[in-house]
Amino acid sequence: MSERRSEPAERGEAGVNPDKMPRTERGRRTLQKLLDAAAAEFGERGFHDASISAITRRAGTALGSFYTYFDSKEEIFQALVRYMSEQLRDHVTPLVQAAPDEIGAERVGLESFLGFVREHKEIYRIIDEAEFVDYASYRRHYETTVERIRQRLEAGAARGDIRADAGEVHAWAIAGMNVFLGMRYGLWDESADIADVADVANDLLANGLKKRD
DSSP, X not given: OOOOOOOOOOOOGGGOOGGGOOOSHHXXXXXXXXXXXXXXXXXXXXXXXXXXXXXXXXXXXXXXXXXXXXXXXXXXXXXXXXXXXXXXHHHHHHHXXXXXXXXXXXXXXXXXXXXXXXXXXXXXXXXXXXXXXXXXXXXXXXXXXXXXXXXXXXXXHHHTSSOTTOOHHHHHHHHHHHHHHIIIIIIIOOSSOHHHHHHHHXXXXXXXXXXXX
16 A cells, blocks of 8 residues: 655645745746656656656756755655646636636536647646655645536526536536546547537536436
């Protein structure tokens, strides 16, 4: 059985220790290069085979720059999970907020998620490995994702867009559907039209599996 780490210390933007957050634009660019390089390194090689030196080579930065922001490989991995979760949130949120109603919001949310996965396939390997490398980050990723869905459902119910009892269980069900559709049509198969996939899933969400007349 793998050891599951305790809850990490509170982190700032992109999961970086607040004491190590860059104060300049140049520093912020360097930090982003390191995180993007870490995403590529962990995504291709996995946590255990990845190395700090390989991350800095990919980033085109000096090894010393790494330690300006992170103390270890574990720490940048932890920050990367938060960073990728925030990237996904920032990609999806403006689109769902512009939707005309809650059913439409869930449709565009899924479609934009599928598009994100196709552009960032490494997210699945990184999040899956987080279960064993840093369980607190793994759990936080899914809990914060579901909480955003739950809040959307609650707002949609208050507007009268959807059933009044929509809540946490419904939010977890939607998240589970999205995760597996992302795996099938974002990660494994790029031939499908993601708009069509989102239409089918959204019809299921809106109308269920009841036989139609």
